[in-house]
Amino acid sequence: MKLNLTRRSFLKAWGLALPVFDSLLPGAQKGGAALRSRLGIITDEIAQELEQALDFISGYNLNYCELRELWHKNIMDCTQTDLDRARKFLQNHKLKVSDIASPVLKWNLPGMPAREAARDTFGAHFTDADTQRLLLRSFELARFFGTGKVRIFSFWRAQDPQKAYPYVRDRLAKVAEVAAKHDMVLVSENEHTCNVATGQELGRILRDVNSPNLRGNWDPGNAAMLGEVPYPDGYNAVKGLFAHVHIKDVKKDGQSGKLVWAPVGGGFIDWKGQLKALRDDGYQGTLSLETHYRRADHNLAESTRESLQGLLKILDAV
Numbered sequence: 153m154k155l156n157l158t159r160r161s162f163l164k165a166w167g168l169a170l171p172v173f174d175s176l177l178p179g180a181q182k183g184g185a186a187l188r189s190r191l192g193i194i195t196d197e198i199a200q201e202l203e204q205a206l207d208f209i210s211g212y213n214l215n216y217c218e219l220r221e222l223w224h225k226n227i228m229d230c231t232q233t234d235l236d237r238a239r240k241f242l243q244n245h246k247l248k249v250s251d252i253a254s255p256v257l258k259w260n261l262p263g264m265p266a267r268e269a270a271r272d273t274f275g276a277h278f279t280d281a282d283t284q285r286l287l288l289r290s291f292e293l294a295r296f297f298g299t300g301k302v303r304i305f306s307f308w309r310a311q312d313p314q315k316a317y318p319y320v321r322d323r324l325a326k327v328a329e330v331a332a333k334h335d336m337v338l339v340s341e342n343e344h345t346c347n348v349a350t351g352q353e354l355g356r357i358l359r360d361v362n363s364p365n366l367r368g369n370w371d372p373g374n375a376a377m378l379g380e381v382p383y384p385d386g387y388n389a390v391k392g393l394f395a396h397v398h399i400k401d402v403k404k405d406g407q408s409g410k411l412v413w414a415p416v417g418g419g420f421i422d423w424k425g426q427l428k429a430l431r432d433d434g435y436q437g438t439l440s441l442e443t444h445y446r447r448a449d450h451n452l453a454e455s456t457r458e459s460l461q462g463l464l465k466i467l468d469a470v
Contacts, residue, residue, distance in 0.1 A: 187431060188467050190438045192216025192250050196274070197443040198456045200224050202238055206245040208453060212460060217242070218440040219297065220253035226276045227293060228255065228286055235296060242297070250438035251301035251339060251369075251396055254290040256283065257323065258346070261307035264316045272345075287327055291334045301337050301395060301438075303369050306348035306357070313347050320347045321360050328366035339396045341369035342386075344377035351375050351386025358393045367437075368394030372421050373444070376402040377411055383426040395437040397430070399423070399463060400444045413444040415455075417462030427470045 195205035195217050202222050209217055219227050222238055230238070242249065255276035260266050262280050278286060290302040306324065310316035324340060331338045342354040354368050370390055372382030380386045401419030405412045416423060441463060443456045 187427060187435075187439065187470070188464075189215060190250075191441070191463075191467075192218055192247075192438065193441045193443075193456065193460070194218040194220055194253065196221035197441070198453050203241050204453075206241055206247060208456070209247060210245045212464075214247075216248050216250040216438055216440070218250050218253050218303075218442075219293075221274050226255060226274055227252065228276065228278070228289060235293070239297060249297040249299045250440060251299055251303050252290050252293045252297065253303045254286065254293075256286050256290060256302070256304040256327070257307055258305040258343075259307065261310060261316055261319060261323075261347070264307070264310040264312075264319065266308035267311055267345075283327070284330075287330055288334075291331075291336050294336060300335070301339050302331070303339050303341055303396065305341060305343055306346045309345055309347050309349060313349075313353075316347050317357075321357055324357060324366055325361045325363065328361060328363040331365040332363070336365065337395060338366050339369040339394065340366060341398070342371050342374050342390075344374040349374060349378045350380040351382065351389040352380065355389035355391075355393060358390070367396075369396045369398060370394040371398040371400075371442075372423075372426060373398065373400035373402050373413070373442075376419075376421055383422045383429065387426060387429060391429075391433060397435075397437065397439040398442045399439060400442050400459070401462075413446070415443075415445050415459040415462045416441070417466055418445075423463070423466050424469055427466060431470060 191214050193209050195202055198205040198208045200221060200223055206217065221227065222230055222234060255278055258276065259279050294300060294302050304327065306320050328338060340348060342348050342350055348354050348357055358366065358368055368390055372386060375382045375386040399416060401414040401416045401421050402411050403414040403419040441460055443459045445455055445459055447455045447458065
């Protein structure tokens with residue numbers, strides 16, 4: 153399914169999303185400084201206790217956070233009391249929410265056997281029958297927290313992703329139509345355990361759906377996990393099509409030979425080149441550190457600190 157867009161409809165849809173892209177506003181910072189001004193962290197990578205995570209983020213003078221799990225619950229399962237408490241903490245810390253990290257379409261594609269793999273679910277235990285309900289709920293949460301973006305996925309990776317592709321494409325087109333009716337932008341992440349896993353795959357499906365309400369969540373780390381060279385190869389395939397970026401790093405384990413998460417700057421992803429390209433290409437979306445890396449002591453906050461400090465050094469160099 154391919155949607156035809158006029159220039160007017162494209163700009164109108166992005167205009168609706170302008171509140172989440174601060175660099176488009178008058179007086180916004182330019183260049184490398186603008187990247188840091190739109191940088192945040194996924195809070196549960198630091199701690200399940202939201203106030204502790206926000207203290208950490210504020211301590212580095214960052215402006216954004218991304219919400220996925222709060223107090224050991226997926227955000228979709230949080231009560232109104234939880235949400236009111238979370239918004240109060242955000243206001244007290246003067247932090248903005250880049251996007252709602254929903255679990256929408258992070259489940260099996262009906263009729264398509266999925267590959268056996270270790271998967272991160274982050275407290276979400278939903279099925280395809282929950283799609284419409286969760287999608288509408290995610291829009292409510294986005295409005296509640298003052299953002300116009302919701303992160304989604306592309307179903308667990310099928311045994312034959314090429315066979316699954318047209319079904320995934322059409323489902324993404326349908327949810328984009330729903331998002332358009334609610335003035336929301338969905339950002340589909342290339343997730344290495346899902347059907348859209350690399351920059352090449354993400355660029356292809358975004359061009360085929362061709363909707364301003366479906367953009368990408370470019371994740372170079374996930375692309376690397378499936379053997380793609382994230383920068384420049386993956387980036388060039390998805391350039392100009394994404395509104396959010398996830399930052400983490402990857403290295404090859406010296407003993408097992410397997411790819412594992414690393415602190416930013418401690419892996420093989422060319423983050424300096426990638427961040428310079430974002431700067432030079434005028435990227436105007438948000439970025440989130442998604443650590444995933446864990447130190448030997450498994451301390452979440454200190455693992456994130458190590459990764460963030462590596463990232464900030466690269467940003468300074470950029």
